[in-house]
Amino acid sequence: MTIDLSEETRDSAVTRGAPPESRASRTPDRILDDAHALRVARRLAEAFAADAAARDRERRLPWAELDAFVSSGLWAITVPREFGGAGVSSGTLAEVTATVSAADGSLGQIPQNHFYALEVLRVGGNEAQQRFFYDRVLAGERFGNALAETGHKDFRRRTRLTRTAAGWHIDGRKFYCTGALYAHWIPTLVITEERGHDLTYLAFVPRDAQGVDVIDDWDGFGQRVTGSGSVRFSHVHVEPEWVVPFQASFERPTTIGPLAQIMHAAIDLGQARGAFHAALDFVREHARPWIDARVDRAADDPLTITQFGDLAVRLRAAEALLRRAGRFVDAAQAEPTERSVAQASVAVAQARALSTTISLDAGSRLFELAGTSATLDGLGLDRFWRNARTHTLHDPVRWKYHAVGNFYLNDKLPPRHGAL
Numbered sequence: 214m215t216i217d218l219s220e221e222t223r224d225s226a227v228t229r230g231a232p233p234e235s236r237a238s239r240t241p242d243r244i245l246d247d248a249h250a251l252r253v254a255r256r257l258a259e260a261f262a263a264d265a266a267a268r269d270r271e272r273r274l275p276w277a278e279l280d281a282f283v284s285s286g287l288w289a290i291t292v293p294r295e296f297g298g299a300g301v302s303s304g305t306l307a308e309v310t311a312t313v314s315a316a317d318g319s320l321g322q323i324p325q326n327h328f329y330a331l332e333v334l335r336v337g338g339n340e341a342q343q344r345f346f347y348d349r350v351l352a353g354e355r356f357g358n359a360l361a362e363t364g365h366k367d368f369r370r371r372t373r374l375t376r377t378a379a380g381w382h383i384d385g386r387k388f389y390c391t392g393a394l395y396a397h398w399i400p401t402l403v404i405t406e407e408r409g410h411d412l413t414y415l416a417f418v419p420r421d422a423q424g425v426d427v428i429d430d431w432d433g434f435g436q437r438v439t440g441s442g443s444v445r446f447s448h449v450h451v452e453p454e455w456v457v458p459f460q461a462s463f464e465r466p467t468t469i470g471p472l473a474q475i476m477h478a479a480i481d482l483g484q485a486r487g488a489f490h491a492a493l494d495f496v497r498e499h500a501r502p503w504i505d506a507r508v509d510r511a512a513d514d515p516l517t518i519t520q521f522g523d524l525a526v527r528l529r530a531a532e533a534l535l536r537r538a539g540r541f542v543d544a545a546q547a548e549p550t551e552r553s554v555a556q557a558s559v560a561v562a563q564a565r566a567l568s569t570t571i572s573l574d575a576g577s578r579l580f581e582l583a584g585t586s587a588t589l590d591g592l593g594l595d596r597f598w599r600n601a602r603t604h605t606l607h608d609p610v611r612w613k614y615h616a617v618g619n620f621y622l623n624d625k626l627p628p629r630h631g632a633l
Contacts, residue, residue, distance in 0.1 A: 241353045242286040244298075247305040253285050254309040262316035266593030269319070269600075272437050274429075278320055279355075279395055282313075288324055289350045291331050296347040303472060303546070304539025307479040311535070314483025315490070318600035319438040321483050323392045325476045326358030329469070329631070330400040333415050336467045337458040345454070346417065349398070357396030357420070359387035359444045360631075372446060374403035374416060374456065381453060382424075383416060383446045393427050394440030396420050401446070402459065413460040416451050424449040435596070435603025463629045466554035468545045473631045474561045475538050480604055481568035482531050488575035488597035489524055495583040495594070496521075517582055524575055531571050534564040555626040558633055562613040569610040572601035608632040 244250045261278055268275055282288065291306060292298025301309075306328065314321025331350065334343055350356075362371050363386050372385025383403055393399050399418045404411045418425060426445040433441070462469055500511035508514055541560035545553040576598030580587050587594050616633055619625040627633050 239284060239353070241284050241289060241351070243351075244286040244290050244301070246299060247301045250287060250290050250299060250301050250305055250309055251312070253287060254312040257282060257285055257287070258312045258316035261313065261320055265317040265320075266596060268317065269437050269596045270590075270593055274394070274438050274440065275317070275320055275323075276395070278317070279323065282320065282324070283353050283355055288327060288353075288355055291328055291335075292347045292350055293335065296343060297351055298347065302539060303475055303542035304536050306472075307475050307482075307535050307539050310476050310479035311483035311486065314480045315486040316483075318480065318484050318487070318596070318604065319436050321480050322436055322439050322604060323395065324355070325473075325480065326360070326392055326400070327356040327396075328476060329473045330356040330358065330415070330417070332469050332472045333400070333457060333459065333462065336469055337415075337462040342454060342457060346398075354397040355392070355395065356417070357390060357393030357399045357440070359390045359393055359399050359401040359418070359446075361387060361389040363388045363443070371404050372401065374405040374414060374451070376405060381451050381456070383418065383449045383451060385446050387444045387446075389431075389441050390427075390444045391439045391441040393420070393444050394429055394442060399425070399427075399444060401444075403456075415457045415459040417455040417457070418446070418449060418451055422449050422451075433603050435599035435601070466545075466549045466551050466629065468542055468549060468554060468557060470629055470631050470633055471538075471542045471545065471554065471557040471561045474558070474565055474633065475535070475542055477604070477607055478535055478538065478561060478565040478568040481565070481572040481601060482528075482535055484597055484601040484604065485528055485531065485568065485572040485575040488572070488579050488601070489528055491594055491597060492524075492575070492579040492582055493521070495579070495587055499586060500583050501586075511582075511584075520578060520582055524571070524578060527567070527571050528575070531564065531567045534560075534567055538564040551626060554629070555620065558627045558629075559617055559620045562616045562627070562633060566610055566613040566617070569605045569613075572605060573598070576601045 287309060290299045290301045294300040310321055334346055372383065372387060374381060374383050383401065397420050399420055401416045401418050403414050403416045405414060424447040428443040430443050431441040496511050496517065502508045502511045502514045506514040511517060538560040541557040545557040579594060579597060616627040620627060
């Protein structure tokens with residue numbers, strides 16, 4: 214696998230909002246199995262880490278890095294083996310995500326909804342839809358997302374799919390559309406009327422379709438280059454074959470929710486790893502010991518050592534919970550029942566509860582342990598906390614604890630949706 218992240222390539226690839234169809238691409242490599250996926254992820258992460266701080270500081274969109282990421286074959290690792298993919302385990306998907314997120318939290322988050330859409334296809338798509346879109350992914354095309362609305366409380370004003378004899382079309386506006394800026398297809402949550410009732414579907418909309426307007430207006434203080442802006446749909450035509458059942462996939466036990474959440478947990482875990490290792494490096498090489506420690510090196514300060522020990526223990530615990538959650542998700546995918554899916558959701562909620570707290574704590578304690586010199590803007594060390602704080606707001610961790618407690622105390626199965 215060749216990773217071309219030369220300065221010339223980066224400079225030619227950072228045109229803000231450049232549509233993917235205008236960019237040269239090649240057929241991605243094929244990932245053979247789980248072990249191969251992990252090796253490739255580690256190589257990519259090493260390359261991605263080099264300029265992560267500069268991309269964050271300059272809000273430089275990572276076109277070249279995404280090309281390398283997709284060309285590596287990692288964006289196709291959940292395509293089932295019977296369709297030509299590697300069909301890796303959920304634990305491997307999570308570890309790949311965490312590995313990339315430790316190097317660059319934005320790059321780790323960008324494919325999250327790509328894999329989410331692939332799971333929706335696996336669960337709810339028919340064989341023809343699966344074959345079509347799996348082939349697109351194996352050829353190097355990527356999915357974004359347009360799921361979240363811009364605040365409409367009126368259900369009738371949300372993004373709608375209208376079906377007429379003249380064709381099907383979509384109208385509406387979405388926000389927090391992570392990855393849409395970089396996508397070839399934008400899986401879009403739409404509402405349509407059927408027999409007097411509104412039902413939801415996921416419509417795969419071509420990024421370059423007439424009437425699609427992808428707006429680079431994401432200005433959050435973290436995850437700055439995820440492309441999480443807005444998308445407008447103005448009478449956008451879609452083919453019936455591009456529309457996949459969504460609501461129906463949550464009316465029965467499926468792993469769409471747990472798979473989405475395990476990737477979020479992995480992103481947070483990666484942020485924590487990145488902050489932890491940045492703190493280790495800075496304290497070893499640059500930090501000064503506190504005067505009362507009576508030591509020459511900050512790394513010999515006994516209270517600093519204790520703090521690193523505490524972080525290391527909780528980081529390892531989060532990693533263990535993530536691996537455990539992956540096994541539960543795999544079991545539920547193999548045999549989706551009310552109980553198996555609930556157990557997967559609870560296991561993932563446990564992982565998310567700890568990955569949330571450790572990602573925030575590691576990003577914050579980096580400065581406590583490294584000292585004032587670590588706050589210099591040119592170092593970009595604040596990105597770990599900003600990225601963690603931004604991403605962990607995706608859904609509230611307090612409800613993870615509620616779901617876990619209610620399951621064990623009252624045997625209440627958690628709700629089935631993408632946020633748990």
